[in-house]
Amino acid sequence: MRQPVRGEEMRHVKLQIRGLTATYRTARGTITALNGIDLDVREGEKVVILGPSGCGKSTLLKIVAGFERAAAGSVCVDGLPVSGPGPDRAFVFQEFDQLFPWLTVSGNLSFALRVARGVTGREAERAIDEVLSLVGLSRWRDLYPHQLSGGMKMRVAIARALVLNPAVLLMDEPFAALDAQSRSLLQAEVNRMLAETGQTLLFVTHSIEEALVLGDRIVVLSASPGRVRQIIEPAVTGVTLLERPEGAELRRVIRQLLEQDRVAGEMAS
Ligand SMILES: Nc1ncnc2c1ncn2[C@@H]1O[C@H](COP(=O)(O)OP(=O)(O)OP(=O)(O)O)[C@@H](O)[C@H]1O
Ligand SMILES: [Mg+2]
Known part of the structure; x- marks a missing residue:
């Protein structure tokens, strides 16, 4: 033990x-x-x-x-x-298609922030910038889900959960x-991110x-x-x-x- x-x-x-x-x-x-x-x-x-x-x-x-x-x-x-x-509490599902296809990466995050937290404007932008850089998605913020790989979509789903800052x-x-490769990369990222956020x-x-x-x-x-x-x-x-x-x-x-x-x-x- x-x-x-x-x-x-x-x-x-x-x-x-x-x-x-x-x-x-x-x-x-x-x-x-x-x-x-x-x-x-x-x-x-x-x-x-x-x-x-x-x-x-x-x-x-x-x-x-x-x-x-x-x-x-x-x-x-x-x-x-x-x-x-x-x-x-925030939930991340198994499915790749848990994002809104008509919203960009940052659009998906800002929608979640607005609906779940009532956060908009500058405050939302700041939170989104921070979490996108945490999950390494800053460069892809303006892309739509269909323009992303499965691993990237999963990263966005994780970012969407993290941006709500759930306990x-x-x-x-x-x-x-x-x-297997994306999987072990994301496992390492989850460990790193949670060590940071607690x-x-x-x-x-x-x-x-x-x-x-x-x-x-x-x-x-x-x-x-x-x-x-x-x-x-x-x-x-x-x-x-x-x-x-x-x-x-x-x-x-x-x-x-x-x-x-x-x-x-x-x-x-
Ligand atoms: N909406 C539902 N209506 C009726 N039965 C359900 C429903 N959801 C789950 N079950 C049943 O409850 C049990 C547990 O299902 P659950 O999905 O929680 O299992 P799981 O451990 O997540 O399985 P898996 O590893 O396959 O994802 C199963 O017998 C399943 O058939
Ligand atoms: Mg299950």
Whole structure:
């Protein structure tokens, strides 16, 4: 187990999830997507959620975002219950096409700022300039989404989330559709940017490597309905972990946890 970094034990719980259960009503009955999730995320911490397909990862993020409601349990940000979407949380989706195609890069950002924050004019321009330079998009500010590569579009989606300056960033497999090179570049950028901004991250992925590169802690969920199977706290984080023996060992442990579910699922079906 990792020793807390100096001051870390003092950091307060930004996001508190207690007994979170989520259900969907369908024509074929009620589906339980999540069952009794407990999780605390400290301020500035990067927590990655891993788990088999359909275990409720997106559902968890959507409830934290306030897009969907829990059947039971609670989500609090800074001790206050989440009752809907709010400017303290921003969501980055997996899809490339989450931008408005009729707006330029800076247009997409200024629209978000105006609608979500009520910020316009000089103040908006300043915030947009700052965030575009942070994600390395300043040169492309006047282009439209169709003029950008997939990786650049994803960068704009991240910039649009960051410009709102949310305390909590929610990312649902944002890099899943990218090539390996763009993906590792953006992972490094997320690490760099969040080290700068101190924002709290809840990040969903299917990639064990990505979880190891990004996660201060990695939460492995069990197969549907999702429960917390194990929380892993690597001694070191970042890309260097992948090259170390601890990284290889963690990869093996996590793969085994995920594999157990697959086998159990097959035996049950
Ligand atoms: N809108 C919905 N209506 C009914 N059932 C839903 C809905 N959204 C999700 N579900 C069900 O809830 C469960 C969890 O879905 P969810 O999308 O949260 O899983 P996930 O872990 O994100 O999966 P994946 O890794 O494939 O993205 C699944 O059984 C899914 O079929
Ligand atoms: Mg999902």
